[in-house]
Amino acid sequence: MSTAFLLNGRAVEADGHPMSRLLDVLREQLGHTGTKEGCGEGECGACTVRLDGSPVLSCLVPLFQCAGRRIETVEGITAAPEGPLRDALERFVATGGVQCGACTPGIVVTLASLLASNATPSREEVRTALAGNLCRCTGYEGILRALAPAEPER
Amino acid sequence: MIALSPRSLDEAVRHLADDPALVPVAGCTDLMVRGPEALHRMDRVLDLLGLPELRGICAVSEGLEIGAATTFTEIRHSAAIRAAFPALTAAAEQVGGWQIQNRGTLGGNLANASPAGDSLPVLLALDATVILAGPAGQREVRMDGFHTGYRKTALAPGEILVRIRLPHPPAGTVQAFRKVGTREAQAISKVVVALAGHVEGGRIAGIRLAAGSVAATPVRLRAAEAAILGSSPGLVTAERAGRTAAREVQPIDDVRSTADYRRFALERVVRRMVLGLT
Numbered sequence: 534m535s536t537a538f539l540l541n542g543r544a545v546e547a548d549g550h551p552m553s554r555l556l557d558v559l560r561e562q563l564g565h566t567g568t569k570e571g572c573g574e575g576e577c578g579a580c581t582v583r584l585d586g587s588p589v590l591s592c593l594v595p596l597f598q599c600a601g602r603r604i605e606t607v608e609g610i611t612a613a614p615e616g617p618l619r620d621a622l623e624r625f626v627a628t629g630g631v632q633c634g635a636c637t638p639g640i641v642v643t644l645a646s647l648l649a650s651n652a653t654p655s656r657e658e659v660r661t662a663l664a665g666n667l668c669r670c671t672g673y674e675g676i677l678r679a680l681a682p683a684e685p686e687r
Numbered sequence: 688m689i690a691l692s693p694r695s696l697d698e699a700v701r702h703l704a705d706d707p708a709l710v711p712v713a714g715c716t717d718l719m720v721r722g723p724e725a726l727h728r729m730d731r732v733l734d735l736l737g738l739p740e741l742r743g744i745c746a747v748s749e750g751l752e753i754g755a756a757t758t759f760t761e762i763r764h765s766a767a768i769r770a771a772f773p774a775l776t777a778a779a780e781q782v783g784g785w786q787i788q789n790r791g792t793l794g795g796n797l798a799n800a801s802p803a804g805d806s807l808p809v810l811l812a813l814d815a816t817v818i819l820a821g822p823a824g825q826r827e828v829r830m831d832g833f834h835t836g837y838r839k840t841a842l843a844p845g846e847i848l849v850r851i852r853l854p855h856p857p858a859g860t861v862q863a864f865r866k867v868g869t870r871e872a873q874a875i876s877k878v879v880v881a882l883a884g885h886v887e888g889g890r891i892a893g894i895r896l897a898a899g900s901v902a903a904t905p906v907r908l909r910a911a912e913a914a915i916l917g918s919s920p921g922l923v924t925a926e927r928a929g930r931t932a933a934r935e936v937q938p939i940d941d942v943r944s945t946a947d948y949r950r951f952a953l954e955r956v957v958r959r960m961v962l963g964l965t
Contacts, residue, residue, distance in 0.1 A: 534688065551690035552726035554719065574720040576873060578786060587760070587789040593719040594790070595712075595726070597690040598734060643785065664872030665784015 538599045540565070541609025551597035556580045558596050559606060567607040567638050571667070578666030581639035582606050588646045590665075607638035610645045617652040618645050624679040632670035640666045644680060656681045689731045696740040696820055696849065702733055703845050704822045709733040711847055713741075713756050714790035716783070717799045740820075740849055741794065744768060750854040752818075755794025755847075759806075760785075762793060772853055774862035774881050778809045781866050784873045794848045800838045800904070803876045803943075807834070807905035809864055811897030812881035813853050821846040834904035857893060860885045863960040867952045869943070876900050877944035878952045882960040889919050891964060896928070896957060901936035901949055910935040911957060920964040929958030 537546045540563060547558045556573075559565040559582070571579030573592050580591040583605040614622055621644060624630075631637050640663065647654055647662040654662070659680045660673075668676065691709065693699040703709055709731045712718055719726065735741055741756035744765050751767060762768055762779040769776045782788055782796070782805045796804045797817065815830040819842060828841045835841055842848060856862070863882040868874030877900060884894035894916055896908040911932040918924040938949035 534690070550727045551688055552729050552732065554723060554726070557723065573722070575716060575783070575787060578784065581786055584789075588786045589790050590716075590786045593716050593787075595690075595715055595719065595732075597692070597732070598715065598736065600692070646785075661872075662785055665786045 534597070536596050536600050538601060539603045541605055541612070547596060547599075549596050551595060553596040554592050555582070555594040555596060555599055555604070556591040559591060559604075565606045565608055569635055569638055571635065571639075576667070577636070577639075578643065578663075579636050579639040581642040581666065583610070583642060583646060586646075586649075588643050605642075607642050610642055614645075617648045621648060621679055624682060625676065628678040629675035630671060630679045631675075632668075636666060636668045636670075640668065640676060644676075647680075654680060688729075690734065691732070692734040692737050694737050694739075696738050696847070699733060699735065699738055699847055700820055700822060700845070703847065706731060707844050711735050711798070713792045713795045714758065716787050716791045717795065717801070735794075735847065741847075747852065750852060752850045752852045753793055754850055755797070756792045757794075759783075759788035759791050759793070763788065771856065772809075772813055772862065774809045774812065774864040774883065775806065775853070777864040778806045778866075778881070781805060781864075781872070787873070793851055797833065797851070798840060798842065798848050800834055800840050802837065802902060802904055803879065803900045804905065805866055805876060805879050805899070808879055808881040808897035808899045810851065810853075811905060811907050812862070812883040812895045813856070814883075814895060816852045816854075817841075817848060818850040818852060819843075819846045820849045825849065827852075831907055837903040839904075856883060857885050859887075860893070861964050863963055865956045865960065867956065875943060878938075878949050878956065880953065880956045880960065882957075882963075884961075884964050886920055886964055890917050891915055891920055891924070892917075894964075896932065896960075898932070898936065898953055898957075900944075901938045901953055903937070906936065908932045908935060908957065915961060920961070922962065925958045925961035928961040929954040929956075932957040 569579040571577035582591045713735045742754040759779040796806045867878045879899040899905040914931040933950040933954035938946040
């Protein structure tokens with residue numbers, strides 16, 4: 534069964550079982566390996582993508598529900614970042630927001646979604662937005678500083 | 688494999704009547720964790736996300752109706768829900784993380800029928816009514832009769848959960864929601880509790896207490912309610928409510944917690960919530 538949707542602004546078709554995980558379709562069929570599989574059961578946030586503009590877990594989205602929808606992955610979101618997202622990504626690198634990197638694509642997609650509606654989030658707003666993204670290396674401090682640089686460290 | 692995406696409730700009900708093996712799905716956040724092998728064995732699904740009758744939050748004469756396919760993000764952003772039913776807003780804010788809230792639906796939480804479903808004690812405490820549609824038309828089921836056993840519901844074959852109705856609470860109603868999990872966000876509850884109650888003339892004039900993850904279904908804490916109805920609010924009453932609640936539930940040991948801890952946490956949470964009644 535073929536499912537057509539927009540991937541990073543480009544029309545694509547994917548073949549597969551309707552209940553296939555969007556995560557697997559992106560990685561194995563469409564070559565978008567920026568989206569990572571962490572837990573595969575909706576706990577860790579590594580596979581976060583945007584579906585019609587909202588962050589979702591691609592391990593929990595069946596392919597057939599993507600028909601006609603707009604999917605954005607980390608590749609699309611970071612291809613030509615502008616404004617607050619560009620600044621945040623530069624700081625993200627400078628503050629050590631990336632360590633092993635497995636969680637980074639999912640975190641970047643979530644943060645880009647937050648910045649799209651709130652260009653100057655508070656630390657608390659960043660923490661709330663990231664509740665569904667696990668990072669086991671950084672302790673989140675570098676990530677928080679990258680997004681909310683004006684507030685002092687605790 | 689059949690994956691149907693109907694555009695109206697009537698169409699969806701007809702599909703389900705023609706093929707009772709169809710599995711109705713919405714946000715899929717509970718379903719998809721079964722993993723690819725199990726999912727690829729599913730050969731008939733019915734998508735409910737495209738049904739306008741299952742979307743939206745609207746005022747009705749008795750209170751507020753919430754479409755079954757309304758997401759937790761939509762619930763947490765609803766000013767009408769926040770104003771009248773803050774306990775439901777609080778539950779929506781604590782179901783999973785942002786990504787789960789964008790997909791998970793109130794109807795899915797009900798129909799999935801996990802005893803740990805975070806919104807379910809809230810719907811019990813708020814005296815919700817569940818509206819179902821089937822080939823014979825619509826019918827209503829009181830929330831306290833909807834979950835009939837472990838992961839069992841009152842949904843008959845061929846029926847679809849359409850809306851949830853919350854009646855206007857009496858003036859001065861205090862509402863509370865508390866989830867106890869491994870961490871604040873994205874954790875399946877060890878214990879989850881909700882309260883709605885009001886005080887008149889120095890006495891508790893109405894009280895509904897409910898809890899999840901302490902029995903095979905989400906439950907009203909009826910013994911605790913009876914133990915404090917008509918009492919004056921305060922520490923003695925709150926302690927009686929907590930003790931009674933801990934005695935009336937049947938929690939189990941499982942991967943997330945132990946029966947002992949669940950009773951202990953329930954007693955403390957109920958006591959603190961009842962202390963908030965003024």
